[in-house]
Amino acid sequence: MTPKQRGSLHKWLELYAHDLNAAGYTQDATLPKMHLQLSWTKDSLKDIFRQIGLAMFGTESTEDLESDQMLEVQREFEQMVLNVTDGNILVDWPKEEIPLSAYEEMRAGR
Numbered sequence: 797m798t799p800k801q802r803g804s805l806h807k808w809l810e811l812y813a814h815d816l817n818a819a820g821y822t823q824d825a826t827l828p829k830m831h832l833q834l835s836w837t838k839d840s841l842k843d844i845f846r847q848i849g850l851a852m853f854g855t856e857s858t859e860d861l862e863s864d865q866m867l868e869v870q871r872e873f874e875q876m877v878l879n880v881t882d883g884n885i886l887v888d889w890p891k892e893e894i895p896l897s898a899y900e901e902m903r904a905g906r
Contacts, residue, residue, distance in 0.1 A: 809841040
């Protein structure tokens with residue numbers, strides 16, 4: 797993974813977390829003696845992305861993915877989110893670093 801891909805991946809996951817939370821989607825978490833519904837974060841989504849890469853290519857870290865592998869993992873991740881959200885959440889891969897406030901305005905059509 798290149799430094800630019802790493803930055804784009806982190807921004808992409810941040811935007812996904814934003815959209816999932818804004819749409820009211822939560823993630824289940826089970827701790828000793830309690831079950832919680834938690835908001836999504838960039839890190840919780842990166843754990844899922846990492847697990848997909850591990851299952852597909854045996855890589856322990858996203859850093860070890862080749863560019864073509866990143867694209868395949870990205871597609872699987874997007875399909876997983878589309879399945880979970882009944883097709884309601886899809887975030888384009890960021891072409892540049894965009895502040896969250898600008899992203900929200902863009903999504904709102906302003």
